[in-house]
Every structure is written in C-alpha cells, then in structure tokens.
Amino acid sequence: MLDERKASILRAVVEEYIQTAQPVGSGHVADAPGVSVSSATVRNEMAALEADGFLAQPHTSAGRIPTEKGYRYFVDALAEPSLDRFAAQQVRAFFDHAHAGIEQMLADTTRLLTGLTNHAAVVVGPTHDAAVVRSVQLVSLAPRVALFVAVLGNGSVEKRTIELDHDADDLLLADVAAHISLALVGNPLEAALAGIGTSGRSEIDAVTSLVLDEIVTTVDGGEQVFVHGSSRMAEAFDAVETVRSVLTILEQQLVVVALLRDVVDRGLNVAIGTETGMQPLADCALVVAPYTVDGEQVGTVGVLGPTRMNYPQALAAVAVVGQRLGHRLSEG
Amino acid sequence: MLDERKASILRAVVEEYIQTAQPVGSGHVADAPGVSVSSATVRNEMAALEADGFLAQPHTSAGRIPTEKGYRYFVDALAEPSLDRFAAQQVRAFFDHAHAGIEQMLADTTRLLTGLTNHAAVVVGPTHDAAVVRSVQLVSLAPRVALFVAVLGNGSVEKRTIELDHDADDLLLADVAAHISLALVGNPLEAALAGIGTSGRSEIDAVTSLVLDEIVTTVDGGEQVFVHGSSRMAEAFDAVETVRSVLTILEQQLVVVALLRDVVDRGLNVAIGTETGMQPLADCALVVAPYTVDGEQVGTVGVLGPTRMNYPQALAAVAVVGQRLGHRLSEG
DNA sequence: AGTTGGCAGTCGGTAGGATCGAGTGCCAAT
DNA sequence: ATTGGCACTCGATCCTACCGACTGCCAACT
Known part of the structure; x- marks a missing residue:
C-alpha cells in the first residue's frame, strides 16, 4: 500500500513520536536509521503521507504526528513484536512460579502485564460453560x-x-x-x-x-475481569480530564468485558483510538490476545495505553503472556 | 481549645475552602452565616489562627487555607456527620436489595460509597478467623x-x-x-x-x-480488599503527578489493608494528610469506620479523598454504611 | 478594650507584545 | 528525482504592565 520509502518514513515518525510525544519534523526523520534521503525529500513525502491521511499536523509550522490510520499501518505492516531479554525473563519466572489459585493467578497476570508494558492491563477470566x-x-x-x-x-x-x-x-x-x-x-x-x-x-x-x-x-455473564495498573494512565496523559474519563471506563467491569470481546470478535489484536468504539478511549489503544485452553478460546488478556504506545513491545507481551497463560491453564 | 469566635471562623474557612478549593479571604468569612463581626476583626482572628497553626497562607496577599491541624480541629470539634435525604435513600435501597454473595456485596458496597461521597472507596472484607x-x-x-x-x-x-x-x-x-x-x-x-x-x-x-x-x-492475611472509584482521584487533584502517586497506593492491596488497619488501630476514624503515614497521601484524607459482625470488629469500610473533602458527608456515609453492612452480615 | 472602616502595600494571575526557533512549502540548482 | 536554500508561519517563552483580591496596621468609634 505504501512504497518502501514512505513506509520507512512513517515508521520513523511513529517510533520517534512514541518516544518523545512531540510532533516530529523532517530533520529528525532524515537522521533516523532506515531513512537515507535528505530532509527536503522527507518533507515532500510527509506532505504526501498527510494527504493520504497517515500523518497530521497539529498546526502549520509543526512536525507531524501519526493519525489512527498511520498507527494502523504501522501495526499491520511495520511492527515486529519483540520482547527484550529482561522481559522474557520476567515472563518465564512468572509462569515457573506457583500460584495460589486461578483467581490469584489471573490477578497476578495483570500485574505481570503492567510490569512488562508499563500500561494498564486487563485479563478476562475463562468462561465457565466449557469447564468440567x-x-x-x-x-x-x-x-x-x-x-x-x-x-x-x-x-x-x-x-x-x-x-x-x-x-x-x-x-x-x-x-x-x-x-x-x-x-x-x-x-x-x-x-x-x-x-x-x-x-x-x-x-x-x-x-x-x-x-x-x-x-x-x-x-452466562460469569466472566471475571481483572484490571491493574490504571495508575499508569496518569503517566500516559497530562490532561487530568482524559485520565479521569479513561479510569471511569476501566472501573466498569461489564464495559471492559464487552470492549475486549468486541475487539476479539472483530478479529483484531489491536484497537486504536476510535476503533475501540468508545469515545473516552479516543486517545487510547488496546492490544489484546485471546488465550485458549484445550484448543478453545476461553479468555483474553490485554493492555490499554495511549495511542502512542510501544506497539511492538505490547504486542509481544500480550501474545506471549496469553500463550503461556493458556498452556498453564490447560495443565489444570 | 478555641473560643467560640475563632471556632466559627475556622469552620467558615474550612467549609468555604472545601467548596471552592480557593484560599478564602476575610471578606468571605465575614459574610458567612455564624460569623457576625467585620472583616477586620476576622483578619485579626485569622492571623491568630495562623499563628496557632490552624490556618496557612499560600502567599502573602492571599486568603487562608486550613492546615492539617485546622482540618483536625474541624473534624473533632465542629463537624456534625450528616447524610442528606437522597443519600439516606440510596443506602436504604442498597441494603434492602439482595446481593448475589458476600464478595459481590462487598464490592457493591464500594460502589455505594463512591456514589455517596464521590470519592474512592475501600472495603476490607471480614477476617476469617472468627467465621465458623x-x-x-x-x-x-x-x-x-x-x-x-x-x-x-x-x-x-x-x-x-x-x-x-x-x-x-x-x-x-x-x-x-x-x-x-x-x-x-x-x-x-x-x-x-x-x-x-x-x-x-x-x-x-x-x-x-x-x-x-x-x-x-x-x-492470616486472608483479608480481601475491594477498591472502587479511583477515577474520582482525578477529579480531586489537578496535578496529574499527584493522581498517579495516589493511584499507585490504591493498587497495592497489602498497603491499603495495612493503612486501614493502622488507622483503625490508632482509634481514629479520620486520618488527615501525613496522619496517614504515607507520603503520597499527604494531600489526602481517609475516613474509615470498622464494622462488626456479632459484636466483633471484622472489617473496615473507608473513603479516600483530598484533604479538602466534605467531612460531615463522608463521616456520615462511612458510619451508616459500616453499621448497616455489619447488621447485614450478622444476619448470615 | 474590643471592634471597625480605611488605607497603603503585597503578590499571584492575566493580557498584550516582542522574540525565538523548530518546522514547513516552494523553488531553483544539481 | 533529489537536494540545499530561503522566506514564512506559528506555538512557546519571556517580559511588562496591570488588575484585583488579599493582608496588616492604624486611627476612630462604641
């Protein structure tokens, strides 16, 4: 959909914006590894990317920030899930360690996920209809x-x-x-x-x-939800009003379950901004992974952060935790 | 400890500051019902109250705000717990209504308390050592x-x-x-x-x-904690950093239990600012009430808000909810 | 003696204006 | 097609002036 060069420029913008939270200008993009053209060329390409809706300008003389469409492309085509060594170690330690019971384990899993990603984490417990x-x-x-x-x-x-x-x-x-x-x-x-x-x-x-x-x-309706790390929402946004409205969502367990289910049902593993379907989450992204017990999808793990989150990290964390959790629960 | 007039001035300052979150000046105090002296007299008295540590001035030419000591005096000597009709109705409806199980009931109780006070609520479940x-x-x-x-x-x-x-x-x-x-x-x-x-x-x-x-x-250590309404912390403070640190506390269940237990053990029903013993809660106040089952203290309900919270309301809410909850659990 | 109105003084908050700098779009040169 | 150069834009920052809500103090009043 995007040619090589546009893609690498978009990637550079997203990656830098995720780090700095500042609109990124052509100069920085030109300096980025993977981009070997001048800032002038970058400017032209960025103008094109903006016309196509991948980037936006907060105001005329500012750098660009990714739009939802930009993030979406990044996630679909550019993001390689990757878990750093230390995180992988944390996951291993967690699942090697025994847990007092299933609820405790699921609750602890949210803690693991916030630890890995520094974002709020959600785990929806296994449905009961299949359990013997x-x-x-x-x-x-x-x-x-x-x-x-x-x-x-x-x-x-x-x-x-x-x-x-x-x-x-x-x-x-x-x-x-x-x-x-x-x-x-x-x-x-x-x-x-x-x-x-x-x-x-x-x-x-x-x-x-x-x-x-x-x-x-x-x-039906017996799913338990575990939420943890909502304090991280206050690190992600500096508008206290945004924080409040997001926290309000996270407090409503039924809403959270419905949200996760909806995203999973649509076959997505990431819902960005308005894709969540919830107005207060317009500045958030939700990364989810279902987990299976005995081959059947019974629950979901997820991470909720700002749209400008580290998608490769979050995708990897959610995927591996979901998988290991499924294994662990399959053992009985 | 304070003469009649100083007390009524302190009350006026606390009550207005709770409403407006703005330092209150002598003029407003003089206008308040219960104060029938001129603003000049109020100024003199307020200077005395400041010298005695009940009030503080954010800067030279500003009104006064209550200190912890000021709040403490207000709570101990001036605050009359009072529950408005609508709130009382809510409580009645809540306890008339059936609840699915004890955990559900306790969780719902936190919801009731946030509804009543518009602050974060905490309920510590009954200890098990006494239960048959x-x-x-x-x-x-x-x-x-x-x-x-x-x-x-x-x-x-x-x-x-x-x-x-x-x-x-x-x-x-x-x-x-x-x-x-x-x-x-x-x-x-x-x-x-x-x-x-x-x-x-x-x-x-x-x-x-x-x-x-x-x-x-x-x-031992089997107490369950239920927390709800932490989103309200984001309404209470406008420094996102404060919100974050308070939320972090609320996420640590062990810390919350220890905190409540500590306050109750000290025989307090309100812990103001540093009285909580937790640095991040310096701007918060905790209002608690233990509840008893069959005459024995088995748990605690509480509300956590900013130091400038509506103490009469919170005290009343926590007291009545604690009492009704105890009754309800005693019935079995 | 306690209370009060008046007054000078303090100081944060807001508004207007100049400046700075990061970043853009466009164009001519390569 | 790419690039360096350049004029331009516009938010952020800083400064200044000003306003207004206070206070503390003092002299007058009850």
Missing part, C-alpha cells in the same frame, strides 16, 4: 438460605446463595446435591440446563429448580 | 493436585490448591476431608491449627498436614 464440573455441594447457611458451590476442573469455584421457599434441613440439601451431582459431575456446567431429570421426590425437585435458576445466571 | 466453618471438601483436579474448599458461615468460600507428594485417589481425599471435617465443621478455621488429631492412617495424616499448611496461610 468436579464437585457440587449445597451448604446450609441459615434456615432458608443455602449456598450452592461448584468446583470446576480448572480450579475455580462458583458459588451462589439460594433463597429457599421452605425450611430445608441438611439431609434434604445433601439429597439435592447428590441429585444434581449425578447430572453435573464430569460435564460442563451448561449441561445442567438440559441434563437434570426429575428425582421422583417433589421436595428435591423444588430445590433443584431454584438451584438451576442460579446456575443459568452463573453460566 | 460449615463445610470442608477436597476435590481432585489433577493426579497430584487437589483443591481444598471450605465454606464459611458468612457465605464466603475459601479455597487453596494443594500439591500432593503422591497420587491420591478420590477415596483417600474423601477420607481426609471427612477427617478434617470432624475437627473443623462448626468451629472457626483457626481451630484447625490446634484441633486436628491423628487419624491412625498415615496416608490420611500426610495429606492432612499439607492441607493444614495451606489453612495457615489462609487464616
């Missing part, structure tokens, strides 16, 4: 309150409080649990929706149906 | 990995992965669980440390001791 149920239990908390606890094969534990119509003793609850176990254990949670028959005892069936209602709400 | 164990289970995840799951009386579920030395089949795990249950169910978790005897079967005792090791790490 290992154990089902009903525990009485109060006369008419019980807790439904399901242990999944990946080590996560789902629980819901159940409000009962009538008093239920431990014996009845145990019977119900046994009945549900029959259909559930060894199968994914969603199997419960179809696979549970009647027991022949109406008390059991009554409680069972209450439990089933709760399982429905658990199966 | 309702059920104990061991679930096999992989040949040598098991998950220890304990359901507590307050509806929370504690779990730890256990790495086993040898393969253990479901039967053995069930036996171990039964053995542990014997000592634990009906007692607080910490009872496990003392109360478990030998079973007479060495395989069981071996696994049991592994489980006990994990219980130790669960009992």
Whole structure:
C-alpha cells in the first residue's frame, strides 16, 4: 500500500513520536536509521503521507504526528513484536512460579502485564460453560438460605446463595446435591440446563429448580475481569480530564468485558483510538490476545495505553503472556 | 481549645475552602452565616489562627487555607456527620436489595460509597478467623493436585490448591476431608491449627498436614480488599503527578489493608494528610469506620479523598454504611 | 478594650507584545 | 528525482504592565 520509502518514513515518525510525544519534523526523520534521503525529500513525502491521511499536523509550522490510520499501518505492516531479554525473563519466572489459585493467578497476570508494558492491563477470566464440573455441594447457611458451590476442573469455584421457599434441613440439601451431582459431575456446567431429570421426590425437585435458576445466571455473564495498573494512565496523559474519563471506563467491569470481546470478535489484536468504539478511549489503544485452553478460546488478556504506545513491545507481551497463560491453564 | 469566635471562623474557612478549593479571604468569612463581626476583626482572628497553626497562607496577599491541624480541629470539634435525604435513600435501597454473595456485596458496597461521597472507596472484607466453618471438601483436579474448599458461615468460600507428594485417589481425599471435617465443621478455621488429631492412617495424616499448611496461610492475611472509584482521584487533584502517586497506593492491596488497619488501630476514624503515614497521601484524607459482625470488629469500610473533602458527608456515609453492612452480615 | 472602616502595600494571575526557533512549502540548482 | 536554500508561519517563552483580591496596621468609634 505504501512504497518502501514512505513506509520507512512513517515508521520513523511513529517510533520517534512514541518516544518523545512531540510532533516530529523532517530533520529528525532524515537522521533516523532506515531513512537515507535528505530532509527536503522527507518533507515532500510527509506532505504526501498527510494527504493520504497517515500523518497530521497539529498546526502549520509543526512536525507531524501519526493519525489512527498511520498507527494502523504501522501495526499491520511495520511492527515486529519483540520482547527484550529482561522481559522474557520476567515472563518465564512468572509462569515457573506457583500460584495460589486461578483467581490469584489471573490477578497476578495483570500485574505481570503492567510490569512488562508499563500500561494498564486487563485479563478476562475463562468462561465457565466449557469447564468440567468436579464437585457440587449445597451448604446450609441459615434456615432458608443455602449456598450452592461448584468446583470446576480448572480450579475455580462458583458459588451462589439460594433463597429457599421452605425450611430445608441438611439431609434434604445433601439429597439435592447428590441429585444434581449425578447430572453435573464430569460435564460442563451448561449441561445442567438440559441434563437434570426429575428425582421422583417433589421436595428435591423444588430445590433443584431454584438451584438451576442460579446456575443459568452463573453460566452466562460469569466472566471475571481483572484490571491493574490504571495508575499508569496518569503517566500516559497530562490532561487530568482524559485520565479521569479513561479510569471511569476501566472501573466498569461489564464495559471492559464487552470492549475486549468486541475487539476479539472483530478479529483484531489491536484497537486504536476510535476503533475501540468508545469515545473516552479516543486517545487510547488496546492490544489484546485471546488465550485458549484445550484448543478453545476461553479468555483474553490485554493492555490499554495511549495511542502512542510501544506497539511492538505490547504486542509481544500480550501474545506471549496469553500463550503461556493458556498452556498453564490447560495443565489444570 | 478555641473560643467560640475563632471556632466559627475556622469552620467558615474550612467549609468555604472545601467548596471552592480557593484560599478564602476575610471578606468571605465575614459574610458567612455564624460569623457576625467585620472583616477586620476576622483578619485579626485569622492571623491568630495562623499563628496557632490552624490556618496557612499560600502567599502573602492571599486568603487562608486550613492546615492539617485546622482540618483536625474541624473534624473533632465542629463537624456534625450528616447524610442528606437522597443519600439516606440510596443506602436504604442498597441494603434492602439482595446481593448475589458476600464478595459481590462487598464490592457493591464500594460502589455505594463512591456514589455517596464521590470519592474512592475501600472495603476490607471480614477476617476469617472468627467465621465458623460449615463445610470442608477436597476435590481432585489433577493426579497430584487437589483443591481444598471450605465454606464459611458468612457465605464466603475459601479455597487453596494443594500439591500432593503422591497420587491420591478420590477415596483417600474423601477420607481426609471427612477427617478434617470432624475437627473443623462448626468451629472457626483457626481451630484447625490446634484441633486436628491423628487419624491412625498415615496416608490420611500426610495429606492432612499439607492441607493444614495451606489453612495457615489462609487464616492470616486472608483479608480481601475491594477498591472502587479511583477515577474520582482525578477529579480531586489537578496535578496529574499527584493522581498517579495516589493511584499507585490504591493498587497495592497489602498497603491499603495495612493503612486501614493502622488507622483503625490508632482509634481514629479520620486520618488527615501525613496522619496517614504515607507520603503520597499527604494531600489526602481517609475516613474509615470498622464494622462488626456479632459484636466483633471484622472489617473496615473507608473513603479516600483530598484533604479538602466534605467531612460531615463522608463521616456520615462511612458510619451508616459500616453499621448497616455489619447488621447485614450478622444476619448470615 | 474590643471592634471597625480605611488605607497603603503585597503578590499571584492575566493580557498584550516582542522574540525565538523548530518546522514547513516552494523553488531553483544539481 | 533529489537536494540545499530561503522566506514564512506559528506555538512557546519571556517580559511588562496591570488588575484585583488579599493582608496588616492604624486611627476612630462604641
């Protein structure tokens, strides 16, 4: 799409702008390695790149900064994911190290990602619909309150409080649990929706149906989101108002999940500025990688930073962390 | 400590400064209700208040702003916690409404508090050492990995992965669980440390001791922290650097827990500026309230904002939320 | 004696103006 | 086609003047 020379000039602009956050002028570009023409030629090419929408000028006598389209081209055609040695070492250490449980591990993964990229990190936990149920239990908390606890094969534990119509003793609850176990254990949670028959005892069936209602709400919308490093947003922007609006987004877990899902569903691994579809993120870029457990996409890791972020670094970090995380979770 | 007139002048300064964030001059104070002397008199009194360390002048020809000592006096002697009708309504609605589980409820509580005060909110979850164990289970995840799951009386579920030395089949795990249950169910978790005897079967005792090791790490340091509304920090300060350093604190859960605990242990309900003991929080104030379950302090709710925050509002919000939360959790 | 209006003085914040310099577009020369 | 040169633009910076919101102090007043 762009000839060799234009491409190298665009690359130079993006790389310098990412470092300095200042509009970059023809002189600097001409000095950059990979560009071996004079600044005058660069000026001509930059004017062309601006006409084509890859660069923009904040004002007449200033250097150029990349547009979204410019970043997009950079990411698609010019950025080589690369992880420096030290970062690779961090990742290795992280995944060699044991973690207390799946939630803890996912939370720690966000910390790893912020450490690697110096940006806010997001991890969406594995969906539950595919995970196999290992154990089902009903525990009485109060006369008419019980807790439904399901242990999944990946080590996560789902629980819901159940409000009962009538008093239920431990014996009845145990019977119900046994009945549900029959259909559930060894199968994914969603199997419960179809696979549970009647027991022949109406008390059991009554409680069972209450439990089933709760399982429905658990199966969909059960994703957990972990966010960390939002403080880095305050390093990325110097307009406090921008920081505030971005942080507000990051605080809304449902929005974050929807955002990530949307980006992944569009087949992107990077969403730049308005590509995120969220107005407050106009100055942000989101780099994501789905991770797979047993060959199935179950979650996403991502990094959110300013559009002028280090894409090669972020792409590499997100890719390798996603991959290793998937492996680790596949082991069980 | 302060005579009537000085007190009302200090109050006027604090209240106006909280609203406007501007140094307040003698003229405005003289206009304030509760002050019925001329601005000249106010000037004299303000000079005295400054000499005594309650007020400070950013520069010679500016109004006064409260010092930490000034805020402290305001909080101790002048602030009447007050919750407006709408806020009270919000609280009522919140606690009338059902919540999916204890974690969800605590997380939602932080949302409630930010909603009420427009500041960042923190909730430290109930400690586990007092909670009674309702059920104990061991679930096999992989040949040598098991998950220890304990359901507590307050509806929370504690779990730890256990790495086993040898393969253990479901039967053995069930036996171990039964053995542990014997000592634990009906007692607080910490009872496990003392109360478990030998079973007479060495395989069981071996696994049991592994489980006990994990219980130790669960009992202490098991507090969960929920933080929400850090975006509001970006509204409170206009120096992006301040925002960053405060957010960094809020991201470190251990630090936050220690901070809250420290403040509560000192018997304070408000920590102002350097009273927090954390340099980056020099411009912040922390308002906390412990909450009790069955008469025992088990956790803390709190609000973190700029030193120039609405203390009456924050004090009232934190107090009532803490109280209602305690009640709610006591019901089970 | 305490309180008050008046007044000179201080000093940050804002507006206008000059200057500086990085960067551009264009053109003629190579 | 590329390049060095040049006139031009325009934000950033600095200076100055000015305004206004204060204060501290003092003399007058109750």
